[in-house]
Amino acid sequence: MTNELNNWSKTKIKDFQATFLSWYDLEKRTLPWRENNDPYRIWVSEIMLQQTRVDTVIPYYLNFMNLFPTIQDLADADEDVLLKAWEGLGYYSRVRNLQKAAIQIVTEFNGEMPKDPALIATLKGIGPYTTGAISSMAFQLPIPAVDGNVMRVVSRLFEISEDIAKPASRKTFEKIMTDIIDPHKPGDFNQAMMDLGSSTCTPTTPTCNLCPINEFCQSFEKGTMLQYPVKSKKKKAKPVYYIGAIIKNNRGEFLLEKREEKGLLANMWTFPLVEEEPIIENTLLPLGGLTSKQPEDIEKQTLENLTKEIKENYQVEPVWLKKPFVEVKHIFSHLKWFIAVYFGQLIEDNDHEELPKNCKWVHPSEFDQYTFPGPQQKMWQAYLTKFKD
DNA sequence: AAGCCGGGGGT
DNA sequence: ACCCCAGGCTT
Known part of the structure; x- marks a missing residue:
């Protein structure tokens, strides 16, 4: 148990999980990649969603899955057609790596996404976040998926002052998430974090009075929500x-x-x-x-x-x-x-x-x-x- | 650890 | 003008 969680008993953690997940069951967004637990569909959505908003991704996602319905289709795709399907999304190395990984899956894993997180992490373009997302959502493994949303929510929940702009800080948040993630519904738990971060626990104007877990939130209790997360400034373009x-x-x-x-x-x-x-x-x-x-x-x-x-x-x-x-x-x-x-x-x-x-x-x-x-x-x-x- | 890699939306 | 977003790769 981390220091940050000192005052959270096992009972409190279970209470938190139940509260959070019942909110998610009622309020979760209907999204194309949530129709089932197909690892390929989840994977493509996670790559598209890197640094990109849900509303932007949806039309690209529908078109992409239409063009490349299976991992094999993606592996076989013409590179120009692939790039065209990504036109306007930005971070174009994402789609090149996506295809490289598809080829890896075809040649090394018989065309199916491996279930071992260590193997998933060997795929091109898949880092710690995406490994956690696929493992938890497609295979129900209790692996955290720490993105900007999670760091914001968790930093407020426990008043964590580490600079989230520094890569090393991610480990702190992964450790806390490992302690509080619901092992029975890890995928839902991770996605609940995303939905909360996008709807309620927003960067500048969080609506804490509407937050389903405000009774658990340390910064809400102290009124310090806007002091978190701590993030150093980027250099100017x-x-x-x-x-x-x-x-x-x-x-x-x-x-x-x-x-x-x-x-x-x-x-x-x-x-x-x-x-x-x-x-x-x-x-x-x-x-x-x-x-x-x-x-x-x-x-x-x-x-x-x-x-x-x-x-x-x-x-x-x-x-x-x-x-x-x-x-x-x-x-x-x-x-x-x-x-x-x-x-x-x-x-x-x-x-x-x-x-x-x-x-x-x-x-x-x-x-x-x-x-x-x-x-x-x-x-x-x-x-x-x-x-x- | 820092720099590179897009584009769109909110404030 | 500045911040943010379901990050990962390279150096």
């Missing part, structure tokens, strides 16, 4: 500046480039992007703050650079609009992109030679066959709005 080049040829096609197979937005398609140093008069500013009123010589120099870069990298020399027609901003978890988007029209039919291997001319009617990340979606929408074709 770093700004990066690009020129975006939307280039159209005389067949109405646009130049697209496939990104590297590793790193940010791996294997996804965008219009050409040229990184720029936005240093004007020794000041680092977003291009977005300059384009509208930058001095003419700067404007001219930017266009010359763009012309040169595009010619060198893509062997084309379009006629450019002199100024960017839109400034796209896109915020990632760790980066902030500012893209000044230029439009160039290719007049001569010299667009079929020397194009780099990862580039293609694509007609807009075929864009739906390519996976576009957020910034690309924004550039294209801005183009459509501006030029209405």
Whole structure:
């Protein structure tokens, strides 16, 4: 028994479990992955739900299970089709690892999710949280599944002051959860934590008077709910500046480039992007703050650079609009992109030679066959709005 | 332990 | 503008 649980007798723990689970039986959300205990369905949902809200996940989940109804289907899937099914969800390595794990399951475990948590944890993309989630929900094993919800709820229940931003803190919460989880309904218990965290025990405005377990909550008793959880601040997203080049040829096609197979937005398609140093008069500013009123010589120099870069990298020399027609901003978890988007029209039919291997001319009617990340979606929408074709 | 990896919604 | 979200992998 941990120190945090000193004042919780075995009777109190059972009382807590009964109270909590009867609330869950009445109030649990109806969700597609709760229809049964199929480990595959649960697994896919858990991967999608990493850092992603339930409402966002549901339509993706339904589509995904329709496309890939079994682990074998997932293992056999074409990677482009797979990535397309994930388009817009973010953290795209999740879906690559999902397929790697499916192949692992087919080759090493006869196509069935192993029941041993130690084996589940060997699968790509499955860490401590997801191991606990699958083990408890699909196989009724009393393993905690500690996510952000659990750390918030538990930190309030027992007034735990450890910094939940630090990876090492997870063990403290796992230990407490191991002590209080209901061994007869571990899956329900873990999911009750999720539902409570999303509906009642929310980050900034918990509705403690409606909480089914407030009588057990130490911070509710003391009125310290808003002091928990303790979480150190993340660093701010770093700004990066690009020129975006939307280039159209005389067949109405646009130049697209496939990104590297590793790193940010791996294997996804965008219009050409040229990184720029936005240093004007020794000041680092977003291009977005300059384009509208930058001095003419700067404007001219930017266009010359763009012309040169595009010619060198893509062997084309379009006629450019002199100024960017839109400034796209896109915020990632760790980066902030500012893209000044230029439009160039290719007049001569010299667009079929020397194009780099990862580039293609694509007609807009075929864009739906390519996976576009957020910034690309924004550039294209801005183009459509501006030029209405 | 820290950094990398998306996107959307709430406040 | 900042925080949060059913985290995991790499270095």
